Amino acid sequence: MNRAFNATRGEKTFDVINIIIMLLLLSVTLYPFLNVLAISLNDSSDTVRGGIQIWPRQFSLQNYKVIMNYSGLVQGLKVSALRTVVGTLLGLISASMLAFTLSRPDFQARRFVSVFLALTMYFSGGLIPVYILMRDLHMIGTFYVYVLPGMVGAFNVFVIRSFIDGLPYALQESAKLDGANDFTIYWKVILPLCKPALATIALFLAVGQWNSWFDTYLYNGSTQWTTLQYELMKVLQSTQQGGSSMRGGTNDMADLMNQVSPESIKMAITMVVTVPILVVYPFLQRYFVGGMTLGAVKS
Amino acid sequence: METLSEKQGSLKLGAEKRAARGGFTRFLKVMKSQRYLYFMSIPFVIWVFVFSYLPLWGWTMAFQDFKPGKSFGEQKWVGFKHFHELFTDERFYLVMRNTLAMSIMGLVAGFIVPIVFAVLLNDLKGKFFKRTVQTVSYLPHFVSWVVVAGIISKMLSTDGGAINNLLVWLHIIHEPIQFMAKGNLFWGIVTGSDLWKEMGWNAIIYLAAITGIDPELYEASRVDGANRFKQMWHITLPGIRTTISVLLIMSIGHLIGIGFEKQFLLGNNLVKDYSEVLDLYALNYGLGMARFSFGTAIGIFNSVVSILLLFIANGTLKRVTKESIM
Numbered sequence: 001m002n003r004a005f006n007a008t009r010g011e012k013t014f015d016v017i018n019i020i021i022m023l024l025l026l027s028v029t030l031y032p033f034l035n036v037l038a039i040s041l042n043d044s045s046d047t048v049r050g051g052i053q054i055w056p057r058q059f060s061l062q063n064y065k066v067i068m069n070y071s072g073l074v075q076g077l078k079v080s081a082l083r084t085v086v087g088t089l090l091g092l093i094s095a096s097m098l099a100f101t102l103s104r105p106d107f108q109a110r111r112f113v114s115v116f117l118a119l120t121m122y123f124s125g126g127l128i129p130v131y132i133l134m135r136d137l138h139m140i141g142t143f144y145v146y147v148l149p150g151m152v153g154a155f156n157v158f159v160i161r162s163f164i165d166g167l168p169y170a171l172q173e174s175a176k177l178d179g180a181n182d183f184t185i186y187w188k189v190i191l192p193l194c195k196p197a198l199a200t201i202a203l204f205l206a207v208g209q210w211n212s213w214f215d216t217y218l219y220n221g222s223t224q225w226t227t228l229q230y231e232l233m234k235v236l237q238s239t240q241q242g243g244s245s246m247r248g249g250t251n252d253m254a255d256l257m258n259q260v261s262p263e264s265i266k267m268a269i270t271m272v273v274t275v276p277i278l279v280v281y282p283f284l285q286r287y288f289v290g291g292m293t294l295g296a297v298k299s
Numbered sequence: 300m301e302t303l304s305e306k307q308g309s310l311k312l313g314a315e316k317r318a319a320r321g322g323f324t325r326f327l328k329v330m331k332s333q334r335y336l337y338f339m340s341i342p343f344v345i346w347v348f349v350f351s352y353l354p355l356w357g358w359t360m361a362f363q364d365f366k367p368g369k370s371f372g373e374q375k376w377v378g379f380k381h382f383h384e385l386f387t388d389e390r391f392y393l394v395m396r397n398t399l400a401m402s403i404m405g406l407v408a409g410f411i412v413p414i415v416f417a418v419l420l421n422d423l424k425g426k427f428f429k430r431t432v433q434t435v436s437y438l439p440h441f442v443s444w445v446v447v448a449g450i451i452s453k454m455l456s457t458d459g460g461a462i463n464n465l466l467v468w469l470h471i472i473h474e475p476i477q478f479m480a481k482g483n484l485f486w487g488i489v490t491g492s493d494l495w496k497e498m499g500w501n502a503i504i505y506l507a508a509i510t511g512i513d514p515e516l517y518e519a520s521r522v523d524g525a526n527r528f529k530q531m532w533h534i535t536l537p538g539i540r541t542t543i544s545v546l547l548i549m550s551i552g553h554l555i556g557i558g559f560e561k562q563f564l565l566g567n568n569l570v571k572d573y574s575e576v577l578d579l580y581a582l583n584y585g586l587g588m589a590r591f592s593f594g595t596a597i598g599i600f601n602s603v604v605s606i607l608l609l610f611i612a613n614g615t616l617k618r619v620t621k622e623s624i625m
Binding site for chain 1: 326329330333335336338339340343344346348350351352353354357358360367416419420422431432434436437438439441442444445446448449450452453454458459461495499503507527528560563564578581582594595598599601602606
């Protein structure tokens, strides 16, 4: 604000300490990522000597070449990409449509739908009843189990709704006078104006889809629908102390680890899983900061 | 805000009109004119019913000896047998201890640190530096727990892990510590990892609330001779009190529903007695051993305690701070 205003010695010391704290935080957050990146890009036999910090000592892309020959990983990459795209699109459509109808003050089922949806934020059936339901619906072992159950998210609906509430209602009325029906208003008038809110929700949905592994573990562990996160989890768990035979370490992977060191494999796969998100999120930052705040105030 | 209250006003007016004219035919007429709105919401309502409400029906399993493959009518009802079994199982109390310990540690750390971080970050002078710190602080939130667990075990490993290297280099320890194999360190590791992952993200809301504080308050306090600490204590913190209490209530409500991702991914057989939490217990005993009814009973216990805690927290805070979320 006003730097020159009585900048006493105590205040200056405070500033310096504050900056040091922040620099420490920066390095604690960034170092692990840079370390993983450096190891993944370093020659594996050289890595064994240790001492790699944030810069590769002997640069090599060999680790990445090796993991890309592992069929499970390539398959997982495809499934993860597919579920991210499909899941995000389905989630956006459902959330924006519901949000639009809930923002209409004249909609007579509004209160019912709103309460029906809001209640889901406070309870859940729990692990086993949900599992039994999925089994009864014959969704286990299919791709649908990734995108259908979580398609309608109450939180997302309410974030978009409060955004639509901020738009002038006169827009809808004038569109109506021009003969547009409610669906046309949603599609042609509301959706284009909602881009910031949609971008926020799209990021949340996409990150959620990309990052989830537990549904794969629970429903699809031994099918062709395993995801990238799940493959990474298998690799990480397979060499941890006391966990070698615990959760199905595959022979395929063991072969791979013999070609280059397990550590290099782990770090390279970690980077493949992490990089897509690191590329996207800074660009969407200004949207999600707004979206988070909005959601927090409303819910 | 204005548009919202206007709409609410018109909504009330519409409802009164409807009540005045009354009648089912009137309702159907409106329904017909709003058919697009119905088409756009009813499918999703059915969706929510199937995937969120139907599983609640599964709670009946806890009171049966549920056998998959039999129809609902053929199941044998056993009353509270599974709950009785649960409360007499020694493992349950161990699991409960772990759940409570990790949630309380997570609650205290995960609640205080983001507030301190937000206040300090807000006080930073350089705009570019401030933005950089903020952007970087979100980063771990966006990677999965699988990745975080991998990173944490790498950092804590005895074989060239950064933490061990640092501690040895500083002569705090002589031999690298096997962090991941020591049960008594597990709770701390989980709490620390969670803090590392979510601190920046959780600070967003506080930062937004701080932005809403009137700058004139700071000017005035400065004229009165308040230093920075006093400003933080007397202006910033009271200014975000509402946000703090609402978030505190919500996190208390989720106290024992802490999930199991971290415990599942960071844990191993060596630390099992410290890492198993309620949800993992339900997973291992309920699904793993196909004891569906027993697992469901654990889930119900979890939900009931969570809701009770939410009410208690809400009631207490209502009395203390006049804030409430319900």
